[in-house]
Amino acid sequence: MSANPAVAGWYKDPDDHHEFRYHDGSQWTTLVADNGVTSEDDGSQEAPQMPEDRAAGNAGDVDPLLDEIERFGNACLQCYSELDEAEDAARKSLRARWAVENRPMAPTSVGIFTALANESADEFQAHLTLYSEARYVSGELYRSLTSQAAFSTVLQIATSRFGTDALGHILTAMDLMIEELGDTPATFVESIERIAEKAKNS
Secondary structure (H helix, E strand, C coil), X not given: CCCCCCCCEEEECCCCCCCEEEECXXXXXXXXXXXXXXXXXXXXXXXXXXXXXXXXXXXXXXXXHHHHHHHHHHHHHHHHHHHHHHHHHXXXXXXXXXXXXXXXXXXXXXXXXXXXXXXXXXXXXXXXXXXXXXXXXXXXXXXXXXCCCCHHHHHHHHHHHHCHHXXXXXXXXXXXXXXXXXXXXXXXXXXXXXXXXXXXXX
């Protein structure tokens, strides 16, 4: 086995004994994955050597599939973050608008709350735009990844890359991406509450 350092992570098994094999940064391990299920290699086949370009740590040290999984995970996490920020801004805009319409206040206060409502609505739209861009990227990467490997395998590797907490955010973002979300503060909050109620009752 190679004694040279390498980037630790899951890689396609160079000898094709399994779908993926874990490299700990200095050598190949017996931990392998097939169809999203990890196991220990039975030792009947010698662990493969790390390719020279990957062991050297140059531009070839990241497997294209792993790179796509990392970009997919990051895009989904951005979707999750932007939706969270969009919801906060939408609710802030609605609260300020409600105060203007339902509470007696001096003209100066009306102006302040109206400005807050408008600024928060603009912030909401900015986050919604960033969400839409990240959603497009994650969708393209999802189609590419699932043409190369079973999605269970993608999730297995994503878990090792991002951790279980982040994976939960990724899966939540994926669920939300297939839902129809409102494009105004009021309709957005309504759609988020509808989705939450549906999830609660499912």
